[in-house]
Amino acid sequence: MTMQKGTPVDPESGLPIAEIEKTSEQILAETVETLPIRQLAPAFLGVAMTMFMAALDNSIVSTALPKIGTQFEASNKVELVFTCYVITFNAFQGLYGKMSNVFGRKPTVFFAITIFCMGSILSGVSQSMNMFLGARALTGIGAGGIFSLSNIIIADLVSIRDRGKYQGFISAVFAISALVGPVMGGAFVDKVTWRWCFFIQLALAVITIPTMAVMLKLPRPKGDIWSKVKAIDWAGTFFMAISAVFLLLPTNLGGNLFAWNSPLVITMYALAVPSILAFLWIEAKHAENPIVPPYLWKNHNVVTLLSINIFMGMTFWSLMFYLPIYFQIIEHETATNAGLTMIPLEAGVFISSNIAGILVSKYGKYRPYIFTGTGIAVVGISLCLVLAETSSKVIHVVVLFVCGMGVGQLFPTLIVAIQASVERKDLATVSALHNFFRMTGSGFGVAINGALFQNNLNSGLDTSGVPLEWTNLAKSSAQKIVEIPEEYRTTVEDIYLESMKTVFKATIPMAVMMFLLTFLIRHVRLNVKAAPTPEPESAVVPEKGMKEEVVEMEEEKKSAAAPLAVRGDKEEVTDVR
Numbered sequence: 001m002t003m004q005k006g007t008p009v010d011p012e013s014g015l016p017i018a019e020i021e022k023t024s025e026q027i028l029a030e031t032v033e034t035l036p037i038r039q040l041a042p043a044f045l046g047v048a049m050t051m052f053m054a055a056l057d058n059s060i061v062s063t064a065l066p067k068i069g070t071q072f073e074a075s076n077k078v079e080l081v082f083t084c085y086v087i088t089f090n091a092f093q094g095l096y097g098k099m100s101n102v103f104g105r106k107p108t109v110f111f112a113i114t115i116f117c118m119g120s121i122l123s124g125v126s127q128s129m130n131m132f133l134g135a136r137a138l139t140g141i142g143a144g145g146i147f148s149l150s151n152i153i154i155a156d157l158v159s160i161r162d163r164g165k166y167q168g169f170i171s172a173v174f175a176i177s178a179l180v181g182p183v184m185g186g187a188f189v190d191k192v193t194w195r196w197c198f199f200i201q202l203a204l205a206v207i208t209i210p211t212m213a214v215m216l217k218l219p220r221p222k223g224d225i226w227s228k229v230k231a232i233d234w235a236g237t238f239f240m241a242i243s244a245v246f247l248l249l250p251t252n253l254g255g256n257l258f259a260w261n262s263p264l265v266i267t268m269y270a271l272a273v274p275s276i277l278a279f280l281w282i283e284a285k286h287a288e289n290p291i292v293p294p295y296l297w298k299n300h301n302v303v304t305l306l307s308i309n310i311f312m313g314m315t316f317w318s319l320m321f322y323l324p325i326y327f328q329i330i331e332h333e334t335a336t337n338a339g340l341t342m343i344p345l346e347a348g349v350f351i352s353s354n355i356a357g358i359l360v361s362k363y364g365k366y367r368p369y370i371f372t373g374t375g376i377a378v379v380g381i382s383l384c385l386v387l388a389e390t391s392s393k394v395i396h397v398v399v400l401f402v403c404g405m406g407v408g409q410l411f412p413t414l415i416v417a418i419q420a421s422v423e424r425k426d427l428a429t430v431s432a433l434h435n436f437f438r439m440t441g442s443g444f445g446v447a448i449n450g451a452l453f454q455n456n457l458n459s460g461l462d463t464s465g466v467p468l469e470w471t472n473l474a475k476s477s478a479q480k481i482v483e484i485p486e487e488y489r490t491t492v493e494d495i496y497l498e499s500m501k502t503v504f505k506a507t508i509p510m511a512v513m514m515f516l517l518t519f520l521i522r523h524v525r526l527n528v529k530a531a532p533t534p535e536p537e538s539a540v541v542p543e544k545g546m547k548e549e550v551v552e553m554e555e556e557k558k559s560a561a562a563p564l565a566v567r568g569d570k571e572e573v574t575d576v577r
Contacts, residue, residue, distance in 0.1 A: 042215040043157055044166065047150050048173045049211055050109065053204040054116065054146040055174045057139065059181025062324045063339050064194040070480065071194075074129035079450035082321060083252040084133045086443035088140035089147075090248075090436050091241035095232065096145045097152070097432030098291050102231050105153050106216060110209070112145025117205050124198035144435065151415055151431040153216070161364060161526045164416045168357020171411035175350035175404075182324055182339025190336050233287040239279035240291065244440065246272035252447035292429060301421035302430060304520045305414055306437040308370070311514035312414070313441025314448075315377060316407050318507045319345070319384075321446050322453075323400075326500050329481070330493065331391060344397045348404020349411070357412035364526035366413045366420075367518070373409030374515040380406050381511045384504040388497065420524045445510060449503040456502045460495035 061081065069078045100108045119139025126132035150170065158166050188196040250268040254260040283290040296302050323345070327338040356369040380403030387399045418430050461471040466488045473480050474492045481492055 040157060043217065044154070044169075046208070046212040046215045047153050047157075048170060049204075049208045050113065050146055051150045051170055052173050052177050053113075053201060053208050054143045055177035056181050056184075056204070057116075057120065057143060057198075057201055059178040059320065060185035060197045060200075061136075062321055063182045063185035064189050064197045066325060066328055067189045067194050068132065069129075072129040072132065077129055077133070077257070079252055079446055079454075080133055080257075081136050082317075082446045083248055083443055084137040085140040085143070086439050086446075087244050087248050088137045089144035089439045090244045090443070092141055092144050092237065093148055093240075093432040093436035093439075095237045095240075095291060096148045097428040098232055098289065100149055100152055101428050105149060105156065106212070108145065109149040109153070109212065112142045112149060113205060113209060113212075114142070115139075116142025116146060117202055118142070120198045120201040124195040144439070147435050148432045151434065152428045155419055155427050155431065160416065160420050162361050163419065164357045164360030164366065164412050166357070167412035167415050168354045168360075171353030171357065171408065172350050174411065175346045175353065175408065178320070178349070179343055179346035182342050183336060184339070186334065186336030186339040190334055231289050233282075233289055233291045236279060236282050236287050236291045239275055239282060243272060243275040243279055246275055248440070248443040248447065251444060252450060254451060292433065293426065296422070296426065296430065296433075299421060300520075301522050301524065302418060302433075304517060304522075305418045305421070306433060308374075308410075308514055308517045308521075309414060309434060309437040310441035310444070311510050311517070312374075312407070312410055313438040313443075314445030314510040315381060315507055315514060317442035318445040318449050318503065318510070319381070319403060319407075322449065322500065322503050326388070330388075330497050330500060341396060342400065344400035345404040348401045348406075349408035350404075352405045352408030353411045356409040360413060360416055360526075365523065366417045366526075367521055367523050369409045369413045370417065370521060371515075371518045373406050373413065374511070374518050376402060376406030376409075378406070378508070378511045378515050380404075381504070381507050384507070385501060388501050388504060416526075417521065417524075420526055445507070449506055452502045452506055453499045456499040457495060460498060461492070464491050464495060466491055 065078045065081060068081075096108060096112065099111075116139055119135050119137075119142055122135035123132060123139060126135055151167075154166050154170065155163060184200070185194075185197045188194060188200075246268045250265040254262075254265045258265050280294075283292050284294040323342060324338045327333040327341045331338075331341075333341060352373070356373065359369060360366050380399060383399040383402060387396055415431070415434055418434050419427055422430050458475065461474055464471065466474075466484075470484045470488050470492065473484060474496075481489060481496070484492055
């Protein structure tokens with residue numbers, strides 16, 4: 001929101017006092033039409049199925065990566081698989097938020113699903129690591145839209161007070177997919193072929209797309225295609241994309257495929273600064289409809305919560321990426337068993353995300369659960385060092401469950417917190433930024449830990465006294481360690497273990513930063529829980545003082561019995577599709 005000089009500001013939330021009163025009691029409840037459960041349930045089912053499809057892709061890949069790296073003889077490039085995905089996932093986050101306002105939610109999410117399926121097909125038919133990296137980049141474009149639009153659509157369907165509960169359900173869907181994914185991926189790798197890890201997404205799309213088309217009914221903005229295309233901030237999108245490339249790519253390449261002082265790495269880091277400055281200048285001075293309005297950076301809660309998201313992404317995805325590799329390499333598990341070993345982590349996420357979401361909806365407070373979630377996560381990740389010292393299955397289960405119980409609380413609470421901190425017109429934008437910063441953090445986390453792992457591994461092998469033939473084999477593929485003669489294999493495995501401990505040690509300060517940032521969060525009161533409307537035709541009587549948003553809501557409800565979509569750039573909503 002644009003604040004004039006002298007506008008009284010609430011010291012706790014950072015919002016104008018006049019707006020915080022509306023936010024806490026009126027606006028967020030009255031600009032969302034709470035549907036009866038018989039209408040809300042099928043619509044929510046469509047969103048959940050879409051999220052499951054994209055989340056399954058995330059979790060199924062990590063189990064297959066050791067096999068893919070071995071087949072393409074490029075194990076030193078496996079971190080790039082995640083980096084390519086994250087870069088494109090992030091590059092178009094702001095664009096998806098604006099597109100959903102301009103073109104409507106359903107057309108935008110169908111576009112994202114189409115891109116996602118194309119990337120999955122190309123991933124499955126890849127014949128080289130370079131082709132596979134390109135396919136994963138394309139998949140990331142689609143997945144970025146699916147994740148962002150799921151959060152935005154849920155905000156269209158339910159009030160802010162109920163949103164914690166439903167976000168908890170979505171987090172549970174994520175946990176289920178993360179539970180099923182490694183097991184399914186391991187079964188494909190061990191019994192069939194790793195390519196089915198990607199072809200399975202097409203089978204899910206056949207179910208998901210018709211479900212979304214039939215069950216999800218949202219208003220669609222009016223206007224011709226050309227005027228909508230012109231409304232998009234293309235320059236801002238471009239500089240946002242290349243900023244992500246110049247930040248994430250050299251972080252992954254440095255210390256792995258290229259030296260940190262190589263001209264390529266230095267040049268890309270150097271180009272990141274002017275790219276970010278150009279993006280901020282365009283958003284502040286040039287763009288008529290900026291994908292990230294500059295005033296959001298003055299919102300204390302938005303900045304704090306986005307910072308927490310960075311470190312949450314670094315923490316959680318480092319675990320999701322490296323733990324399956326740890327169990328396959330160090331514990332000698334098959335790909336299937338490595339997936340099964342991840343069950344306690346996902347069980348913790350499933351349980352804690354649902355409990356936190358329900359409590360947020362019941363009591364209207366999110367700060368306590370963000371605090372306890374980050375605190376427990378620090379404890380769990382610190383215990384990973386104990387996990388690395390033992391082969392006890394009981395200890396493995398306990399440590400992973402504690403990690404899941406901590407991180408799981410953050411999935412529903414962080415998105416509710418950031419949505420509650422802005423006006424409704426900025427909801428799509430902050431939802432997209434929420435995903436952008438989390439995935440940026442995940443890219444940095446995996447890249448930094450990948451560089452530490454690879455550097456420690458290479459230096460350890462080079463000074464180990466193991467013949468060059470076997471050290472080169474160990475560097476080329478972790479799965480080929482079994483081919484090393486037994487007299488050298490133990491030494492190589494010890495070096496791999498020490499390298500993995502380096503990853504766990506580096507993840508601890510990431511989690512600690514996430515915990516410390518929770519002390520900066522200001523609480524924004526959530527509105528009293530709205531009761532569902534008995535019939536779709538019934539009108540909500542606005543309280544005195546509501547202006548344009550409530551008037552538009554009343555006009556739209558006369559033309560369609562559907563939840564109100566977030567309006568973008570004052571466009572009219574005319575038809576429901």
